[in-house]
Amino acid sequence: MIFLELFLQTAEKHFMVGHRVTYYVFTDRPADVPRVPLAEGRQLVVLEVRNYARWQDVSMHRMEMISNFSRQRFLREVDYLVCVDVDMKFSDHVGVEILSPLFGTLHPGFYRAAREGFTYERRPRSQAYILREEGDFYYAGGFFGGSVVEVLQLTTACHQAMVVDWANAIEAVCHDESHLNRYLLYHKPTKVLSPEYLWDERMLQRPPFLRKLRYVAVPKNHTEIRN
């Protein structure tokens, strides 16, 4: 929740400025949602959901939640859906150039790596399994989206894959991100965002080709937050 205020403030400055935006905030503590002034045509909707003991479960249940709410509401309320992590802030323009029926973002840690080095799920028992000879890019779980129809399909498929995995007592190595990568390998995105759209300044040295950092990680104490 501590990240939400900064996320919203920076989104107001940089994200889809001039367009109609609805922020859907999934939280187990609706009362704690900060009041951030929003520009004309922009609104915030709080969706109350349950919390999970493990942070991995929180992350993985995102697919389920997005898929459910897409069916119930998003299809009727918005044209495009952008699914992003909250522990981030916008630092430069993110606009309509990202819109497309289905888009993924290149994970900043793997844009140079050979596909054998991608942290795909490598155990054949998992629904997220990808062979060493396969793979286009390693997509980040923290920034994907598209038309509501496509996002619904993606999140439903990922959730179903996770349910099968849970039944087989296996959890993909990078959780929902592994399932996202499996999906985008077989349902190729119509647009791919460069690592400008998801960066972590503390963990990575900024390469010369990265002319802008648009959406960056906010420094945090992992252990503190994940418990």
Added chain:
Amino acid sequence: MATLQKTGRIGPLRMSVENWLPFSYVPYYLPCPEIFNIKLQYKGEKPFQPVTWSLYPQPKLLEQGPTELLTLTPWLAPIVSEGTFDPELLQHIYQPLNLTIGVTVFAVGKYTQFIKHFLESAEQFFMQGYRVRYYVFTNDPAAVPRVPLGPGRGLSTIPIQKHSCWEEISMCRMETISQHIAKTAHREVDYLFCLNVDMVFRNPWGPETLGDLVAAIHPGYYAVPRQQFPYERRHVSTAFVADGEGDFYYGGAVFGGRVARVYEFTRGCHMAILADKANGIMAAWQEESHLNRRFLLHKPSKVLSPEYLWDDRKPQPPSLKLIRFSTLDKATGWLRS
């Protein structure tokens, strides 16, 4: 959206064509086909299908491709040329979609002599492995040769009127195509390409060309600054393009896309042509001028490099690796074979 009265009404009319050009008419009776108000039921949107498993080299973010040409327009439309795509991978993606690709060609008067070569080369190179429907518009159906077509590929001959001069023929193509889509094509095909008949395919033309709205760069102007594009420069024409404007000069011999988008596109061009007619003006390059004006304002979602529309009289530059569709060298080519 243009609003035309259903019955021709004599009297001054205020009309705006596609929202971008309001002007008033001197009394003029315009033909108003019913199709202007029909709501079409298209063949059906296909949801994304999963790609079947296939092996291919990993795309690398930091590697520049082998192509010397620009690969993306400023509005993020891909510019297709050899080296920018993997034909096998695309085949894996598109084949399962069971698409039908339509092609319109106009062969009026002496132009019927080109049909044979066009079709034979299309049978060899155009959309191999897909369902294809050729629509041949001609004033002389008897002159359409019997060319053997592969499985899943068919031809329809549509009779049209012959006009006195070729400019007229060229100008009424937009109307004819849009009417044909409304009547027939919208039910039969998913994508539609509108091609000139006096051309041949020389190399594969495949699903890399499919897109919502597709234009091709004219071979004569791809290296030329926009001020020298042969746009219509008279303000009174609806095809007018100002000096500082223009992305590419697109060729009138190749355009296409999803059948719904082609319908809108040809209808829009036709309305603009009608408006010019009412004002007694014909654009410098007829249809091609209107096509260029329209593509400026309704940007194509995909652009084909001059590989897909070449002029055989020009020497092939090193930057173009593969000529796929080009003018039949009228002086010698067809005579020889």
